[in-house]
Amino acid sequence: GQQVMQIPQYQHVQEGEDFTTYCNSSTTLSNIQWYKQRPGGHPVFLIQLVKSGEVKKQKRLTFQFGEAKKNSSLHITATQTTDVGTYFCAGPDNLFFGTGTRLTVIP
Amino acid sequence: DSGVTQTPKHLITATGQRVTLRCSPRSGDLSVYWYQQSLDQGLQFLIQYYNGEERAKGNILERFSAQQFPDLHSELNLSSLELGDSALYFCASSVDGQGVTLHFGNGTRLTVT
Numbered sequence: 001g002q003q004v005m006q007i008p009q010y011q012h013v014q015e016g017e018d019f020t021t022y023c024n025s026s027t028t029l030s031n032i033q034w035y036k037q038r039p040g041g042h043p044v045f046l047i048q049l050v051k052s053g054e055v056k057k058q059k060r061l062t063f064q065f066g067e068a069k070k071n072s073s074l075h076i077t078a079t080q081t082t083d084v085g086t087y088f089c090a091g092p093d094n095l096f097f098g099t100g101t102r103l104t105v106i107p
Numbered sequence: 108d109s110g111v112t113q114t115p116k117h118l119i120t121a122t123g124q125r126v127t128l129r130c131s132p133r134s135g136d137l138s139v140y141w142y143q144q145s146l147d148q149g150l151q152f153l154i155q156y157y158n159g160e161e162r163a164k165g166n167i168l169e170r171f172s173a174q175q176f177p178d179l180h181s182e183l184n185l186s187s188l189e190l191g192d193s194a195l196y197f198c199a200s201s202v203d204g205q206g207v208t209l210h211f212g213n214g215t216r217l218t219v220t
Contacts, residue, residue, distance in 0.1 A: 042214055044109075048208070088150065094199075094201075094209050095155075098149060
């Protein structure tokens, strides 16, 4: 069945360092979504990627969808303490969530 | 505030019991999704309804059932509860059946003792 694997599971960074989380699927994804869940909160939609090779930016966040549409990444430049939380990828159609990457930012 | 309302916020019950979790979607959203999140785990998709009809089914146990009512609110029924059912249950809604953008509620934390 469809599975979406996400790595790393945990990431600790110094404030100001960059952070990247990766999402991989064994099958082609029609679309992929990214969510952020703050500690004690609920997931919040960040972005959807649909096209092969697509790159989207939101301020310090850069999202990429692989050419084969089997992988995706979220890169945060110069992390801030407000970036703390767990980042999930999901797809397709939000039926399969990755295990998430929990980001800790050390001030 | 996502606009999605889940009640109750917390629920503590004993093994073998039955509980009902309720979700009111955002105004205008026709689709409701249910997810289970165990401690330090990802989100497991349970079931999706669109405009009253079941649209997709995930790893939902036979002891669990759900429905979406004409006013579009949804209920998730969990029966014969086991300790392993303790988790955070999220409801999410989207305007259409494809669920491009999901809006999540604050969740119901279920503790089975």
